[in-house]
Amino acid sequence: MKLIKLSLAAAVCACVVSSLSAAESVAEAITNGKLGGTVKTTYANKTVDNRGEAATGDNDYEAFGVGLELGYVTDPLYGFRIGLTGQGWLMPYHVGSSNKAAYDKEWYTKGAVLSELYLGYGIGNTDIKAGRQYVVTPLVAGNYTRAFKEAFEGVAISNKDIPDTTLWGGWFYKFQGRSKTAMGAPAGEGKAPLFKDRVILGNMTGPVAVKFENIFSAYVQNKSLPYTTLTGAYAAVTDVKPANALKEGDVSLYLAEANVKVPVGEILKLGFDLNYKGSRVDGGLEPRRLDGDMFGARVSVSEFFGFGLSYAYTTVSDDDAVILGVGNGPGSYTALPIRGPFVFTGYAGMDTHKIVLDYNFGAIGLDGFKTALHYVKGDQDRVGGTNNINASGAAGQRVGTSMDIEGWAVTANYAPKAVKGLSLGVTYTALERSDHYASGVNRKFDENEIWLQAAYKFDLSGK
Secondary structure, three states, X not given: OHHHHXXXXXXXXXXXXXXXXXXXXXXXXXXXXXXXXXXXXXXXXXXXXXXXXXXOEEEEEEEEEEEEXXXXXXXXXXXXXXXXXXXXXXXXXXXXXXXXXXXXOOOOOEEEEEEEEEEEEEEOOEEEEEEEEOOEOOOEEOOOOOOOOOEEEEEEEEEOOOOOEEEEEEXXXXXXXXXXXXXXXXXXXXXXXXXXXXXXXXXXXXXXXXXXXXXEEEEEEEOOOOOEEEEEEEEEEEEEEOOOOOOOEEEEEEEEEEEEEEEEOOOEEEEEEEEEEEEEEOHHHHHHOOOOEEEEEEEEEEEEOOEEEEEEEEXXXXXXXXXXXXXXOOOOOOOEOOOEOOOOOOOOXXXXXXXXXXXXXXXXXXXXXXXXXXXXEEEEOOOOOOXXXXXXXXXXXXXXXXXXXXXXXEEEEEOOOOOOXXXXXXXXXXXXXXXXXXXXXXXXXXXXXXXXXXXEEEEOOXX
16 A cells, blocks of 8 residues: 555656647646745734633633745647645744643645645546545535645546536555644644655544544535535545554544525525534544444524524533544534534534524625624533543543533625625624533533634636
């Protein structure tokens, strides 16, 4: 298997070299390629109020950074193309030790990484990509909300020969996370991430990747029914070995989803969504109680004179937590902005409700300005059986413990038409958590965070 992986990497590199030294037609493929990127910046500030068992008191953290993403794809030649995307991030000001520790898996990171280097081939309705690449699928997906976008290395193939249907399959053997610390380096190191045989498994590994051997995944999506999208997906991760595990185990993930959006005249649209996610583990992972199931439902009204309103509910099996996906990208209907889906929605015995009210100011002539208000509330049954999810034994994961959560968030985003490619955003999230321990001690945990962000996308290909 290692020989196959090395051969794949060598083939991609050889293709790059041969392309640069080939004839005029190859030169045209290069000069007619697309070059573009994004300049972005983020200021993040987080306040944590921690009271009760294992409390640390009040803490205030902040981070500021500037990033650049630059991507290039050649024009197809006999169906072949080469794609490259590099990412860089720097923090121009001194960062204190407490801020380093608080943000070393998200924003405290500096350096550069070549996140995409792939050979692509398209024929008819089939497309193949081999090498480093961004991946966004129902169960295997990178997250793009932090300093560095996550990426995978391997082979992916998609086909659309069947009308209204997409078929996709992938095999990956390396992963690039948000930072070097998130990939397993010492805390506070603050360097750019690397591609390694370590990966994030949502709701199992926490924010730090664990060792694995292979990721296999496939999904099918069909839109043949009016106003309806049906999706089925499967993923398998082999030889997963967390740092504290005595031996490795395999992970299997399942997803089934139906999404319906029906227009009601020209007044509004009604949405109905149903979702199932399940995970099964074996070997050294069995004691962690991760053979869980999550069911989700959501109803929504949208485009009603600019307004939208939705209600979502998710529930998880009583005895086992559920692994939501591979990478930080897969989510749930009841996730909260910034906090994401892995800090409560997938815990065993958790019932979560979410309401979202949004407004598009384009309805009154202010194009590109959108706002949303999110509210979540969750209650968890006492965890039974043996320890599950991770070795930290946090409330909600340790035997005899449970947690209740309540939170809200507001987002505002503006993409002015006058400056093409510019986007501005503000996100504020407040999460209150009550941890209940078997000893009878309770802990209150409040976390408030704000992001101020700006980005500018540009196209240098002149097309």
